[in-house]
Amino acid sequence: MKKFIQNLPKAELHLHIEGTLEPELMFKLAQKNEIALPYASIQEVREAYNFNSLQSFLDLYYAGASVLVEEIDFFDLTWAYLQKCKVQNILHVEIFFDPQTHTKRGIAFGVVVRGIVKALQKAKKELGISSFLIMCFLRHLSEKEAYETLKESLPFKHHIIGVGLDSSEVGHPPSKFERVFKRARQEGYKIVAHAGEEGDSSYIWEAIKLLHVNRIDHGIRCDEDATLVDFLIEKQLALTVCPLSNVKLCAVDEMKNHNILKLLHQGVLVTVNSDDPAYFGGYLNENYLALAHDLGASKHDLVALAKNSFKASFLSEEEKEKYLQLFT
Numbered sequence: 001m002k003k004f005i006q007n008l009p010k011a012e013l014h015l016h017i018e019g020t021l022e023p024e025l026m027f028k029l030a031q032k033n034e035i036a037l038p039y040a041s042i043q044e045v046r047e048a049y050n051f052n053s054l055q056s057f058l059d060l061y062y063a064g065a066s067v068l069v070e071e072i073d074f075f076d077l078t079w080a081y082l083q084k085c086k087v088q089n090i091l092h093v094e095i096f097f098d099p100q101t102h103t104k105r106g107i108a109f110g111v112v113v114r115g116i117v118k119a120l121q122k123a124k125k126e127l128g129i130s131s132f133l134i135m136c137f138l139r140h141l142s143e144k145e146a147y148e149t150l151k152e153s154l155p156f157k158h159h160i161i162g163v164g165l166d167s168s169e170v171g172h173p174p175s176k177f178e179r180v181f182k183r184a185r186q187e188g189y190k191i192v193a194h195a196g197e198e199g200d201s202s203y204i205w206e207a208i209k210l211l212h213v214n215r216i217d218h219g220i221r222c223d224e225d226a227t228l229v230d231f232l233i234e235k236q237l238a239l240t241v242c243p244l245s246n247v248k249l250c251a252v253d254e255m256k257n258h259n260i261l262k263l264l265h266q267g268v269l270v271t272v273n274s275d276d277p278a279y280f281g282g283y284l285n286e287n288y289l290a291l292a293h294d295l296g297a298s299k300h301d302l303v304a305l306a307k308n309s310f311k312a313s314f315l316s317e318e319e320k321e322k323y324l325q326l327f328t
Contacts, residue, residue, distance in 0.1 A: 004299055005288045009326045011092040011309035012085070012273050012284050014217050014240035016136075016166070017074075017116060018065045018098055019276025020081040029067035029076075038063060049279055054198055054249050055168060057279060065101045074115025082123040084277075088285045091323060092313060094132045095120070096164055099149050100141060109152040117159050132314050134192060136164040137180070139172035146180045154187065161314055162190030164217065165207075169199040174206040181211040190214045190314055192240075196221035197251050201228055208237070215239075215312060220246060222268070223259055233267040238312030242275035243290055244282045255294035261301060264308075271309045303327060 023045040030037050039045045045064075051057040068074055078095070085093060095116070102112050116133060123129040135153055137146040153160055163184040165177060174181075174193055181191055195207040197218035204222055207213045208231075219239035222228045232239070241260050246252040252259075263270045272291065277283040282290065288305070291297035297305075310323040 001292045001299075002285075002289060005285050005292070005302060006089060008089065008288070008302060008306045009310075009323060010088070010090050010284060010288075010306050011094070011271075011313050011323070012090050013094045013215070013238075013271055013309060013312060014096070014242055014273035014275055015081070015093060016096045016098065016276050017078055017081060018068070018101060019061065019280075020084075020278050021064050021067075021077060022080070022278045025077065025080060026064050026067055029069075029073050033067060033069040033073070035067045035069075037067070049281075051249060051279075054251075057249055057276070058168060061276065061279065062101060065098075066105065068102065068112075069107060071111050071115040071118075074112055075119045078116045078119035079122065082119060082127060082129055084283050085123070085129055086127045088283060090129065090284055091326075092130045092310065092315065094134060094161070094314060096134050096136050096166065098136050098138060098166065099152065100138045100145065103149070103152065109149075110156065113156045113159055130315070130319070132161040133159055134162040134164050134190070135160055136166040137177060138167040139165050139176065139194075140168045143177050143180050146177055147183070150180060150184055150187070157187065157189075160189070162192055162214070164191075165193040165195075165211075166217070167194075169194060169197055169203065173199065173203055174211050178210045185212060192217055194218055197246070197249075201225040204228060213237075214314070218242065218246075218251075220251065220259060220263075223263065229263070229266060229268065232269070236269045236311075238269040238271060238308070239263070240273050240312070241270050242273045242280075243287050244277075245275035245280045248280045255290050258291075258295060260291065261295050261297055264301060264304060269308055269312055270305065271312050272305050273309075 023042040193207040196204040201224040
């Protein structure tokens with residue numbers, strides 16, 4: 001099964017580039033940039049990875065992101081992930097980044113984008129991996145701050161395909177950002193949003209009705225509402241599901257109780273993704289493997305999920321078809 005998953009052509013659509021920061025690189029960059037970390041060793045960081053909630057993870061995540069200072073740091077971070085993609089037969093990626101995590105530390109928006117984009121361009125040329133970049137607003141901050149970030153993004157619009165919404169979900173519903181997303185749509189950005197991970201199904205409805213999303217990130221709590229599931233099936237509105245992340249952050253108690261295969265069999269356009277793989281114990285192939293081992297996913301299921309990853313992407317219909325031909 002491991003070999004079967006390895007050979008499957010795949011796309012990844014829900015990946016926070018800051019969440020690929022492995023402890024070794026974190027320490028290396030901290031040393032280079034003279035950043036004091038609250039951890040004495042790589043082992044201590046790994047031990048801190050026993051989260052009991054989304055918030056406890058985010059605290060560590062933001063501490064880790066503080067080591068990213070120069071353009072080359074963002075390049076190195078992104079390039080390390082893309083090399084993993086090459087090894088795991090991931091042919092297309094749609095990467096999230098959190099500009100506010102960096103700009104609030106005094107890092108210029110352009111420094112972040114240029115570093116990431118240079119790695120994406122190198123991967124296209126040298127590894128044959130296609131990619132898009134999606135910037136996310138931090139939902140625990142205000143809509144006013146999101147507007148400022150949107151404004152900062154405009155000179156780099158040619159590098160950024162879409163806008164998303166991440167960070168602490170509960171208490172920060174999509175409706176909080178309705179106006180800024182309307183403006184983002186007017187600017188031509190694709191729209192995605194984290195909804196229905198910790199928040200209930202009403203957060204998913206808000207993302208659909210108020211933000212007019214092209215895709216839902218997570219969305220696993222859709223099954224609380226049969227009408228919502230029917231809507232997702234009818235519209236083929238994709239969910240970018242992150243199984244290992246859901247278990248690690250206690251959104252699902254254990255993998256054998258995950259609903260991804262149930263949703264797949266119902267006809268929902270679900271995809272498999274790794275979210276923040278350095279923190280959640282696995283990159284994309286490890287997520288597929290967990291579905292096979294713990295949920296009993298068949299090869300047929302895994303092929304369907306891999307195909308969905310291309311169908312749900314922001315690639316053109318022609319490009320999607322080219323990738324889907326690899327399965328015949």
